[in-house]
Amino acid sequence: MNENGKKVLEAEHLVKIYRRGSEEIPAVNDVSLSVEVGEFVSFVGPSGSGKTTLINILGCLDNPTSGRLVLADRTVVDNGEVLSESSLTKIRREIFGYIFQKFYLIPTLTVIENIMLPFTFYKKPGAENEVARIMKLMEIDHRKEHLPGQISGGEMQRVAIARALVNRPSILLADEPTGNLDTRRSQEIGGLLKGLNEKEGITIILVTHNPALASMADRIIEIRDGKIHTKGMALS
């Protein structure tokens, strides 16, 4: 696991309530958890249990109804009070890389252009020197001049991961990254994520329905009805 045990993420009593007419749906219902620097955590649970809602809140893509969230010593949400949109953008740029089930590559940009797309908006100093290494790490450097339409689904997801990594995020947030891939490709992606976590020290928060993928994590958190069901089930 990690050496110093420093927390990169701390959530306390997060609640997210959706209103559908007069009905209130607590998609996230009093969740408290913390993630340490360099940890690999996976969330599992039945469909509709609130996994996506939860990690969107953790990743500052969505606001909770109430609760508190601290990211790298910065309080993002306090008692349901959220920072301004521009502060959130800053936190997203600096802390997170996101990958999703769909890859959202721009079809008219080459692989390398897609990977470097974040630089048109924001670039951490020296980040461009990392691009070649990241492509190698994701095993797509031989495809860099191809268009997304010319590569496989597994390769596309690897491009998307590389794109999420170019600004060297401290946390990689992945919501069902293998949902569109077959078992073998899923295992490949799992292996790459594991490697990123172990060799690069990137904190990974993963949501998946795939038990094999989930079991690669240091810790599996099961969500049911918006609550944490079993906590801290360590695997070694």
Next chain:
Amino acid sequence: MINIFNVAYKNLLRKKARSGLTVIGISLAAWVLVSLLGFNRGYESSLNRDIDNLGFQMIVTAKGCPYEAATLMLKGGTGLRYMPQSITEQITREPEVERITAMLMQAVFDPNKGESGGYSAYLGVDPATFPQMKSFLEFKQGNWFTNPDALEAVLGYEAAELEQREVGDLLLITEKNVEVKVVGILKRTGTQDDGTIFLPLNAVQKIFGINNELTGIGIKVKKEADIARFEEKMYKLPDVQVVSLSQVKQTIMTLVSTAKVMVFSIALIAILISVVGVINTILMSVMERLQEIGILKSMGATAWDIFKLIWLETLMLCISGGVIGSALAMATAKLTEILIRQLLPYSPSGGLVQITLPLVSLTFGVVIIIGILSGIYPSWKAGRVRPLEAIRSQVE
């Protein structure tokens, strides 16, 4: 290295047909605009030049006096009426007058002319003012008179052919038995000047023994002057008649301005249609890309970053449309001219469609404004997309 221009451009390439059609729409609007503005300029300046080529827009003659040599011939060289030379001072004093030139026409019977003789007409003109007013007259040979009293003649193109004279030859004025020396022969103008024999005013007065009297005064009116009012004033002078070309010009301009209103409405409609087309295209592409825009935001793009990207896409469409449209307008200027000539009640000679650099720049300005304006709403909408949009809409 990738940059925002690159991304915007490649985004437009994603739907080639749609982007292409939008560009065509804008090109057409730009084409119509450039052509119409070019016409607006060209027509007016051609018409002005046509009128200016007449030298003066108005001729005042003594009542009943023929003002063209041809009319004089028909009347058998008779019927000349005179007005006092002092009237020129009176006319010069009018504020609407830019310049005037005094003229004295005389005719004599020449028994050697044709089979049974004919009339020769001589127009005495003031060497100080006449050549200036008719500055468009070009010489085939020679030049104007050497001095205001010289016994010299300048022949119109046809007059020279008829008399068979060249520069340096002498020309006999029958009845008066005076010889004048030909000093200049004009090029063909297509006007009555071609058949005229010009002499210095003083020489005509001396040869024919007419002092302080004139047959006509050519008047050039100031551009901004109220011509109708000025004509009223001229009509009030005793015993004169006014032949005005300004009225003709104004009538033409009124007819043309009606046509102009029509063509500008067409241009306006073309612009409006292309604005709607641009907004539609960009808005559609934003709607299709909501998730992707969400992803861009999760990558750290601010609302302003997205706004810029979409705006840039809009501007790129409009600018390429502007370039194509202007090029098209320049390439088809001749064709447009032929078309317009058929539509108009009166077309002056010379270029009807004048496409100039300022005009193309103006059109570019309009097209860029179209882009800026029509980009605002879709760009603003795109900028407001929340990053969450990307994830939520996965559930489709």
